[in-house]
Amino acid sequence: MNEFDKIDAAVRAEVLAALRLVLPAHCLLSDAEELRPYECDGLTAYREMPLAVCLPEHERQVIDVLRTCHRLGTPVVARGAGTGLSGGAMPHAQGVVLSLARFNRILRVDPQARLAVVQPGVRNLAVSEAAAPHGLYYAPDPSSQIACTLGGNVAENSGGVHCLKYGLTVHNILRLRIISIEGEIFEIGGAAPDAPGYDLLALFIGSEGLLGIVTEVTVKLVPKPELAQVVMASFGDVAQAGDAVAAIIAAGIIPAGLEMMDKAATAAVEPFVKAGYDLNAEAILLCESDGTPEEVAEEIARVTAVLTAAGAQELRVSQSEAERLRFWAGRKAAFPAVGRITPDYYCMDGTIPRKRLAEMLAAIVQMERKYGLRCANVFHAGDGNLHPLIMYDASLPGDWARAEAFGAEILELSVALGGSITGEHGVGIEKINQMCVQYTTPELQAFHRLKEAFDPPGLLNPGKAVPSLHRCAEYGRMHVHAGEIKFPDLERF
Amino acid sequence: MNEFDKIDAAVRAEVLAALRLVLPAHCLLSDAEELRPYECDGLTAYREMPLAVCLPEHERQVIDVLRTCHRLGTPVVARGAGTGLSGGAMPHAQGVVLSLARFNRILRVDPQARLAVVQPGVRNLAVSEAAAPHGLYYAPDPSSQIACTLGGNVAENSGGVHCLKYGLTVHNILRLRIISIEGEIFEIGGAAPDAPGYDLLALFIGSEGLLGIVTEVTVKLVPKPELAQVVMASFGDVAQAGDAVAAIIAAGIIPAGLEMMDKAATAAVEPFVKAGYDLNAEAILLCESDGTPEEVAEEIARVTAVLTAAGAQELRVSQSEAERLRFWAGRKAAFPAVGRITPDYYCMDGTIPRKRLAEMLAAIVQMERKYGLRCANVFHAGDGNLHPLIMYDASLPGDWARAEAFGAEILELSVALGGSITGEHGVGIEKINQMCVQYTTPELQAFHRLKEAFDPPGLLNPGKAVPSLHRCAEYGRMHVHAGEIKFPDLERF
Numbered sequence: 006m007n008e009f010d011k012i013d014a015a016v017r018a019e020v021l022a023a024l025r026l027v028l029p030a031h032c033l034l035s036d037a038e039e040l041r042p043y044e045c046d047g048l049t050a051y052r053e054m055p056l057a058v059c060l061p062e063h064e065r066q067v068i069d070v071l072r073t074c075h076r077l078g079t080p081v082v083a084r085g086a087g088t089g090l091s092g093g094a095m096p097h098a099q100g101v102v103l104s105l106a107r108f109n110r111i112l113r114v115d116p117q118a119r120l121a122v123v124q125p126g127v128r129n130l131a132v133s134e135a136a137a138p139h140g141l142y143y144a145p146d147p148s149s150q151i152a153c154t155l156g157g158n159v160a161e162n163s164g165g166v167h168c169l170k171y172g173l174t175v176h177n178i179l180r181l182r183i184i185s186i187e188g189e190i191f192e193i194g195g196a197a198p199d200a201p202g203y204d205l206l207a208l209f210i211g212s213e214g215l216l217g218i219v220t221e222v223t224v225k226l227v228p229k230p231e232l233a234q235v236v237m238a239s240f241g242d243v244a245q246a247g248d249a250v251a252a253i254i255a256a257g258i259i260p261a262g263l264e265m266m267d268k269a270a271t272a273a274v275e276p277f278v279k280a281g282y283d284l285n286a287e288a289i290l291l292c293e294s295d296g297t298p299e300e301v302a303e304e305i306a307r308v309t310a311v312l313t314a315a316g317a318q319e320l321r322v323s324q325s326e327a328e329r330l331r332f333w334a335g336r337k338a339a340f341p342a343v344g345r346i347t348p349d350y351y352c353m354d355g356t357i358p359r360k361r362l363a364e365m366l367a368a369i370v371q372m373e374r375k376y377g378l379r380c381a382n383v384f385h386a387g388d389g390n391l392h393p394l395i396m397y398d399a400s401l402p403g404d405w406a407r408a409e410a411f412g413a414e415i416l417e418l419s420v421a422l423g424g425s426i427t428g429e430h431g432v433g434i435e436k437i438n439q440m441c442v443q444y445t446t447p448e449l450q451a452f453h454r455l456k457e458a459f460d461p462p463g464l465l466n467p468g469k470a471v472p473s474l475h476r477c478a479e480y481g482r483m484h485v486h487a488g489e490i491k492f493p494d495l496e497r498f
Numbered sequence: 499m500n501e502f503d504k505i506d507a508a509v510r511a512e513v514l515a516a517l518r519l520v521l522p523a524h525c526l527l528s529d530a531e532e533l534r535p536y537e538c539d540g541l542t543a544y545r546e547m548p549l550a551v552c553l554p555e556h557e558r559q560v561i562d563v564l565r566t567c568h569r570l571g572t573p574v575v576a577r578g579a580g581t582g583l584s585g586g587a588m589p590h591a592q593g594v595v596l597s598l599a600r601f602n603r604i605l606r607v608d609p610q611a612r613l614a615v616v617q618p619g620v621r622n623l624a625v626s627e628a629a630a631p632h633g634l635y636y637a638p639d640p641s642s643q644i645a646c647t648l649g650g651n652v653a654e655n656s657g658g659v660h661c662l663k664y665g666l667t668v669h670n671i672l673r674l675r676i677i678s679i680e681g682e683i684f685e686i687g688g689a690a691p692d693a694p695g696y697d698l699l700a701l702f703i704g705s706e707g708l709l710g711i712v713t714e715v716t717v718k719l720v721p722k723p724e725l726a727q728v729v730m731a732s733f734g735d736v737a738q739a740g741d742a743v744a745a746i747i748a749a750g751i752i753p754a755g756l757e758m759m760d761k762a763a764t765a766a767v768e769p770f771v772k773a774g775y776d777l778n779a780e781a782i783l784l785c786e787s788d789g790t791p792e793e794v795a796e797e798i799a800r801v802t803a804v805l806t807a808a809g810a811q812e813l814r815v816s817q818s819e820a821e822r823l824r825f826w827a828g829r830k831a832a833f834p835a836v837g838r839i840t841p842d843y844y845c846m847d848g849t850i851p852r853k854r855l856a857e858m859l860a861a862i863v864q865m866e867r868k869y870g871l872r873c874a875n876v877f878h879a880g881d882g883n884l885h886p887l888i889m890y891d892a893s894l895p896g897d898w899a900r901a902e903a904f905g906a907e908i909l910e911l912s913v914a915l916g917g918s919i920t921g922e923h924g925v926g927i928e929k930i931n932q933m934c935v936q937y938t939t940p941e942l943q944a945f946h947r948l949k950e951a952f953d954p955p956g957l958l959n960p961g962k963a964v965p966s967l968h969r970c971a972e973y974g975r976m977h978v979h980a981g982e983i984k985f986p987d988l989e990r991f
Contacts, residue, residue, distance in 0.1 A: 117748050118851060140750070162697075175697065176669070189940040201920045201929065201936055202945050202964060203709075204655075204668065207700030216696075228750035255610050257633070257721035299792045358611060427694045436694065443694055447682040451952065452695050458947035471695060 016099065017056050020079050024057060024101070027069035032107075034058040043102050046087040046094040047149075050351070050405060051434055055082070055096030062107045064184070064220045070103060071218065072188040080467050081186070083214040085126065085157030088149040090352055091433030093160060093213045093469055100467075103218060105156045111135045112221070119226045120179055125156025125219045129163075132224060141226035144171035147429070148337045155222045162211030164429035166262040166336065167293075169387035171227065173429065175210040182221035183209060186460045191217065208455075213431050214466040216459040230295035233261060235332045236308050238317040239286035243267055243382075246288035247362030249315035250386040253292065254359060256311050258304060262293040263387030264336050267366070270343065270381040270394070271335070277342040280335025281328075283319055290317075290386065291332055339383045340394065347379075347396035351408045354430040355419030359389045368418055369393055376411040378404075390428030391419070417442055432470045440470075441477035449474060509592065510549050513572050517550060517594070520562035525600075527551040536595050539580040539587040540642075543844070543898060544927055548575070548589030555600045557677070557713045563596060564711065565681040573960050574679070576707040578619065578650030581642040583845055584926030586653060586706045586962055593960075596711060598649045604628045605714070612719045613672055618649025618712045622656075625717060634719035637664035640922070641830045648715045655704030657922035659755040659829065660786075662880035664720065666922065668703040675714035676702060679953045684710065701948075706924050707959040709952040723788035726754060728825045729801050731810040732779035736760055736875075739781035740855030742808035743879040746785065747852060749804050751797060755786040756880030757829050760859070763836065763874040763887070764828075770835040773828025774821075776812055783810075783879065784825055832876045833887065840872075840889035844901045847923040848912030852882045861911055862886055869904040871897075883921030884912070910935055925963045933963075934970035942967060 024033055034040060035057045045052045056079070061067045074081045080100030087094055096102050108124035111131065115121070116139035121132055129150040133142040146165035147153055153163070159181065164173045171177070180194040194206035209216055240246035246265055253263060266274070266289055271282040282289055290312070294304040309320055323329035335342075343350050357365055366382065373380050381394045393415055397408040416426040416439045426432070426439040440449070452471045456463065472480075517526055527533060528550045538545040549572070554560045567574045573593030580587055589595050601617035604624065608614070609632035614625055622643040626635040639658035640646055646656070652674065657666045664670070673687040687699035702709055733739035739758055746756060759767070759782055764775040775782055783805070787797040802813055816822035828835075836843050850858055859875065866873050874887045886908055890901040909919045909932045919925070919932040933942070945964045949956065965973075 117744070117853060119747070175700070185940070185944075190938075191941055191944060192938075193941075195916075195918055200918055201925045201933060202941075203948055204700040204704055205944070205948075207668070207697045211697055251610070254612070297793070297796055299796060300790070303790055303792060360610065423688075425688055425693055432694045440694060445683075445685075447678070448684055448686075448695075451678075451684065451698070454951035455696055455698075455948065458951045459944065 013099070020056055020077055020101070023073045023077060024059060024070065027073055028059060028061065028066055032060045032062060032066065034060070043084065043087070043096060043104070046084070046089040046092060048090055048092040048095070048433065048435055050399070051092045051095050053096045053098050055102045056098070056100055058102040058104055060104045060107055067103070067184050067218060067220055068188040070101070071184055071186055074101060074464060075186050075188065075462065078462060078464065080464050082466050083156070083160065083218050085154035085160070086128070086152045088153040089157060089161060089431065089433065090354070091161075091427070091431040091435040093431050093433035093466070095434055097467060105154070108156070108220065114139065114226075116141060116226070120223055121226055122221060122223045123155055125159070125222055126154050129153050129155060129158060136226045139226075140229050142229050143224050144168075144177050144227050145174050148340065155224065156219050159210050159219055159222060160212070160214050161431040162429065164385065164388070164390065166264055166333065166385065168429075169263055169385070170259050170261045175207050177225045178206065178210055178222060179225055180223035181206060181209055181219050183217040183219055185217050186462065186464050194223070211431070213433065213470040215456055215470055216465065230261070232298050232301045233293055233295040233329060234301050234305055235323045235329050236292045236294075236305060236312065237282070237321045237332055238290045238292070238312045239283040239319040240288045240290070240316065241286065241318055242316070243288045243366045244363035245316045246290055247366055247386070249290060249312055249317065250362055251360045252311050252315050253308060254387065256307065258307055258311070260292045260304075260308065260387060261295040262291065264291045265289070265382070265384040265386035266336065266339065267382040269379060270339055270383045273346050273381055274335045274339050274342040277345060278335045278338045280331050282335055286318065291336060336383070339381075343381050343394045343396065348398040348400065349396070351395040351397060351412055352430075353391060353393045353395065353412045353415050354427050355416050355424055356388065356390045356428040357419050357422045357424035359386070361422040361424070362386060362389065365391065365418065365422065369415065372411055372414055376407045378407055378411055380411070385428065388428060389424060391415070413439065434469055437470070437472045437476070438480045440472050441480045446474060446477075449477065506592070513549055513570055513594070516566045516570060517552060517563065520566055521552060521554065521559055525553045525555060525559065527553070536577065536580070536589060536597070539577070539582040539585060541583055541585040541588070541926065541928055543892070544585045544588050546589045546591050548595045549591070549593060551595045551597055553597045553600055560596070560677050560711055560713055561681040563594070564677055564679055567594060567957060568679050568681065568955065571955060571957065573957050574711075575959050576649070576653065576711050578647035578653070579621070579645045581646040582650060582654060582924065582926065583847070584654075584920070584924040584928040586924050586926035586959070588927055590960060598647070601649070601713065607632065607719075609634060609719070613716055614719055615714060615716045616648055618652070618715055619647050622646050622648060622651060629719045633722050635722055636717050637670055637720050638667050641833065648717065649712050652703050652712055652715060653705070653707050654924040655922065657878065657881070657883065659757055659826065659878065661922075662756055662878070663752050663754045668700050670718045671699065671703055671715060672718055673716035674699060674702055674712055676710040676712055678710050679955065679957050687716070704924070706926065706963040708949055708963055709958065723754070725791050725794045726786055726788035726822060727794055727798055728816045728822050729785045729787075729798060729805065730775070730814045730825055731783045731785070731805045732776040732812040733781045733783070733809065734779065734811055735809070736781045736859045737856035738809045739783055740859060740879070742783060742805055742810065743855055744853045745804050745808050746801060747880065749800065751800055751804070753785045753797070753801065753880060754788040755784065757784045758782070758875070758877040758879035759829065759832065760875040762872060763832055763876045766839050766874055767828045767832055767835040770838060771828045771831050773824050775828055779811065784829060829876070832874075836874050836887045836889065841891040841893065842889070844888040844890065844905055845923075846884065846886045846888065846905045846908050847920050848909050848917055849881065849883045849921040850912050850915045850917035852879070854915040854917070855879060855882065858884065858911065858915065862908065865904055865907055869900045871900055871904055873904070878921065881921060882917060884908070906932065927962055930963070930965045930969070931973045933965050934973045939967060939970075942970065
């Protein structure tokens with residue numbers, strides 16, 4: 006054991022001893038085999054073993070864990086279901102993982118006020134299930150909604166296929182109860198449309214666990230539409246499909262969902278899900294309309310007209326709820342379906358203005374050649390939110406590095422086209438270098454000062470979401486000097 | 499001239515000399531007669547003469563003014579059209595007013611991307627007028643929309659009669675360009691649904707000029723609905739009208755607008771506007787539906803059924819666009835109409851959960867007796883946003899103090915009923931004491947730290963929106979010891 010290891014062991018012993026004073030034995034994991042499941046989230050390419058995992062059952066315990074970590078200077082990484090795709094819940098080697106998995110109760114459903122109060126470990130879909138008897142549901146529906154939790158959704162400001170019409174998480178949360186690193190309780194937001202003082206609610210939503218720990222979430226519930234129908238349109242050309250998306254929005258239609266999949270994606274999905282997709286098409290669009298039967302009939306007619314004018318080869322309208330769900334099932338299973346045809350895949354998450362979709366698709370084809378890797382494209386097209394799935398094989402030397410560079414090039418092109426480096430998956434550790442491209446130095450400084458306002462010692466999820474200025478200087482130098490993108494080791498703080 | 503006045507005069511001379519170096523003569527006002535129009539905003543009960551008024555014409559000048567003030571430690575109060583109702587633009591005696599009145603150009607209307615880029619001094623209605631040729635408009639419509647500016651709307655997170663369906667300012671802004679007190683430029687937000695990093699956009703919207711100065715605003719434009727119709731319903735009892743509002747929302751209807759006026763308000767309005775209101779009713783509701791003709795017909799039928807079941811005595815549906823506008827004209831002119839029947843009025847702005855409307859109305863009747871003042875009630879009822887108009891006569895000794903105490907009691911009851919102290923007018927100087935009631939000490943501390951992150955010397959609009967902890971301690975003591983509310987002198991910082 007060298008000098009550094011000895012120090013680490015001493016720190017570890019001190020932290021564990023302190024945590025044992027505030028948590029019962031079954032709420033604290035510290036053996037390597039118990040910690041293993043926590044070493045990564047859905048971004049499995051990055052892994053780190055934490056010092057310990059805390060599984061508090063009561064808010065008092067959350068406060069005590071945070072105060073303990075604050076006193077000892079121990080980093081804290083919050084975790085929901087671990088389904089995140091940007092490494093936001095990847096542990097810190099000298100820190101604890103604070104799992105909110107046991108905060109899994111729905112505290113209240115109030116159909117008259119159209120809201121539900123839930124703990125952060127409640128699964129996204131469980132909220133809609135609890136609201137269903139009242140004809141209500143919770144609108145944001147990430148593809149992982151069976152597993153992902155509300156706390157994680159808040160941390161990442163999650164979207165879903167219906168967020169074009171119903172908004173992201175930030176548009177569907179009324180109130181949060183948050184514990185600061187110092188163990189103070191904050192109640193932010195409320196049922197009123199506006200809250201006096203600064204809007205901390207939107208600030209916390211999407212802050213990736215860097216500002217505080219959520220212990221209670223009040224969500225908006227919306228009435229289930231009477232009817233929903235999906236139009237599935239096939240295109241012989243991806244650029245045409247991209248332009249059709251822009252044409253729908255330009256026609257003043259705001260569909261309940263507007264998704265696009267290219268041939269590589271439908272080819273992966275169809276044998277797996279049997280959604281009924283047109284396998285001859287270069288791209289398909291799924292466009293949902295919801296509302297009263299009259300509204301739906303009228304909107305479907307308008308959508309059909311726009312798609313036909315835009316060059317759709319084939320159009321099918323779902324004729325039953327079962328068929329509608331089948332159309333969506335293919336889209337929702339696209340990630341695992343691609344996972345069946347490639348040893349590994351890397352899901353990107355840039356956004357671009359809708360009218361640049363065709364351009365981006367053409368550029369991705371070029372990048373496939375450049376990096377020698379295939380890419381299946383699954384887009385929340387109505388939002389201009391891209392999820393290219395870059396296929397690679399982690400067991401082949403150099404494959405992951407090429408996949409990562411491919412992904413970085415997509416993100417940087419997204420910024421160049423007037424978009425951003427993330428639509429809904431967050432920055433985490435994955436896109437931290439691209440933050441240097443997205444923001445100027447004064448903007449990043451403002452982010453750091455803001456972080457300091459809520460977490461002065463910088464213990465909450467250090468090294469994620471917002472790069473240090475030093476890191477950006479480093480990244481900028483590499484960009485200029487090496488002529489191509491390489492990645493420095495991840496900084497720890 | 500005493501010692502203090504001499505110091506003030508020296509400071510004033512220094513500030514003016516420094517500003518003359520960065521602004522041409524026609525952009526700097528310093529004579530008392532030129533400054534007089536700036537001594538208050540729409541909350542005329544509070545007045546203060548500024549040291550100077552800057553009227554920059556270019557962003558470079560805004561940066562230079564801010565850098566100058568930063569260097570000299572001079573407070574800066576931003577101002578749009580001065581229509582604010584909470585004193586947010588009231589000058590600081592040792593500070594400058596930074597008027598954005600000359601930033602009045604619409605830079606770009608992009609119908610395909612459905613957005614407009616405008617300068618902060620552009621009037622709210624001018625944006626909709628510029629978008630009209632494309633069948634689009636800007637949704638938030640404060641009653642002052644003919645005069646109020648986008649910059650002011652951003653500072654106050656303004657609402658309007660249609661924000662129930664279309665959201666507040668925060669829901670309709672895509673991007674802001676902001677200058678910090680240090681003269682740095684920040685571009686926040688973007689056309690993408692989510693932005694990486696912290697959500698600074700929502701944080702800045704509604705921050706009442708405390709965090710930065712806006713020089714460019716990108717707003718969302720939405721398609722003009724094909725048709726809009728208003729149902730006007732009369733009730734013999736205000737509580738019944740309040741319950742009818744809750745019933746409409748509970749029925750799953752989200753009207754384009756849902757407003758309530760009591761008898762005192764309609765009695766003031768009708769002779770002024772001739773809107774056709776039922777003067778025998780104790781309260782009237784205006785409920786708007788918009789969309790395609792089919793959607794509107796269906797929603798109007800549902801609204802009518804709910805209102806009838808809730809005990810409406812008379813129902814009228816607007817039969818033409820002219821009639822619809824007349825129904826709204828009465829509502830929009832309610833404030834000036836009340837101004838005609840009383841020497842002065844004080845407009846409050848609390849919010850409460852919709853189902854508590856009837857309770858609040860009953861309590862206001864009690865308060866009218868307690869304070870010996872009349873109150874006309876004009877509510878954005880669908881949002882639970884109250885605008886009680888307390889009538890008083892500033893020339894009668896004690897009348898303003900009673901009006902102010904009456905207003906404070908309404909706000910504090912709003913908080914007690916589960917609501918908040920402002921729906922859309924902001925805190926300003928008016929509601930700064932009630933912030934002590936709304937928030938806990940750690941919450942207020944977080945606000946102060948956040949302010950410090952963006953404006954370390956605290957020069958932007960000091961003394962507004964967020965009370966000092968000292969002030970709250972003071973206010974709390976008075977509450978407890980005197981048994982009734984009194985107001986300390988306004989603090990300067």
